[in-house]
Amino acid sequence: MHEIEIVDEYGERRPIQIPLERPLTLFIDKRELVTLMTLGSRPELLVLGYLLNQRLIQSVQQVAAIQVDWEVEAAAVTTRGGLSDLESRTARRVVTTGCGQGTVYGNALAQLDQVRLPDAATARIRQGTLRQMLERLREQDSIHRRAGSVHGCALFQGTEMLMFVEDVGRHNAIDTIAGWMAMHGVTGADKVFYTTGRLTSEMVMKAAQMGVPIVVSRNGVTQMGHDLATRLGMTLFGRAANRHFLCYTGFDRFDAEPLPPPANPVRVVSG
């Protein structure tokens, strides 16, 4: 967090807090790959999750070490045996619609066809569970509440929040959760992923790569995110806050416990 002075609409000068982002340049076996802008709360997990979600590595076993040095704003990744085809796999760039790391590599989309999510019989969510998730998130202290301008992600098992991460880009946040899952051998099949960001194709893809069948967003969906989730049999909830939500895809995983229809506005009869 970083304090700055502002002037508001009342002409008042006062300090506010804003998120403190820093560049972190990734080197894989001494070769520069990319520079991420990040709050840097869990940089090693971010780096690991980034490599996994970009499909540059297939498992945490391929990584011998990740050393983050904020002095030089660098993360040095040492792999076991190197990544032979790194050049070719990072050659084709797709700039997509997400926040933050709006970039996925060409082969990731292709590899998606290998993703298999658990079926609707085993991976389901009740409306009451979704409501409790959203209540838990509302209670969560956050940088966003204090300073705004960040995105948050969370991983749930039932109504329990296993992890909550914020970063300047929602992709850093999901990648950090992917890195945490990989480090701890946590699988996605019985989890629900929450993001404050939009459900774009790349967010759906990353959740799928993490094996998570149910994704909830405070925000909306794009057409390609909707298409991809439909293709994958993933359940998407959007505009989710308090008791409200829209279930966009994968209705078959959702056990509705419908709220009573909204009451009509009270009519005040004068006289």
Add this chain to the structure above:
Amino acid sequence: MHEIEIVDEYGERRPIQIPLERPLTLFIDKRELVTLMTLGSRPELLVLGYLLNQRLIQSVQQVAAIQVDWEVEAAAVTTRGGLSDLESRTARRVVTTGCGQGTVYGNALAQLDQVRLPDAATARIRQGTLRQMLERLREQDSIHRRAGSVHGCALFQGTEMLMFVEDVGRHNAIDTIAGWMAMHGVTGADKVFYTTGRLTSEMVMKAAQMGVPIVVSRNGVTQMGHDLATRLGMTLFGRAANRHFLCYTGFDRFDAEPLPPPANPVRVVSG
């Protein structure tokens, strides 16, 4: 726009509209550069603005033609004399914190030192003008109002809105405005740029490259966006909606017309 069926918290199935994004792959002189996800409202202007804001071209005169073919989802850019050092200039990638095209090329940051914005004596904004801008934006019909999940940008001269663009990524929106300015020889010195997106370093950088000294956002600022704007002498307003705003930087361009301090909440005395 694209219609899908959703289920809401009342168990009601109903159609809603979502933004229809499409991939558009840029080829410069037959060489593939990047694929943008876009609503595609003004694809030629988007492509031109992208090339300008990425500093891949310095002026519209370098472009002989931009041909968009949605059949093959491609934009073919023909340059005059080619871009000799395209390879080297697209080599270093920086994945930044913005929505959408979260990527700027290494040399853009360096070239920023050449940017000179008009001084505070000539480029100023009154609080009343800002309020009228925000009123004008509130009246604007938008995809966001109907479907959400998009970002909007606008270019103002005084209280007149010269252009309004929406796209799935806020970078596509600002790039489209940059393309429009370049095509029509519109300079930024006497303009104000509005975005629904966060004021990250790359948004500040793009506005600076467009020569716009005053930027307004409905959203917040990041520390690097704040730093860069301070360095450039750019005036940033955030959290701007209705009569509210925070002026983050460049107070010297701002003619405050402070609102009266907010009234205390009405105390209902019972009995």
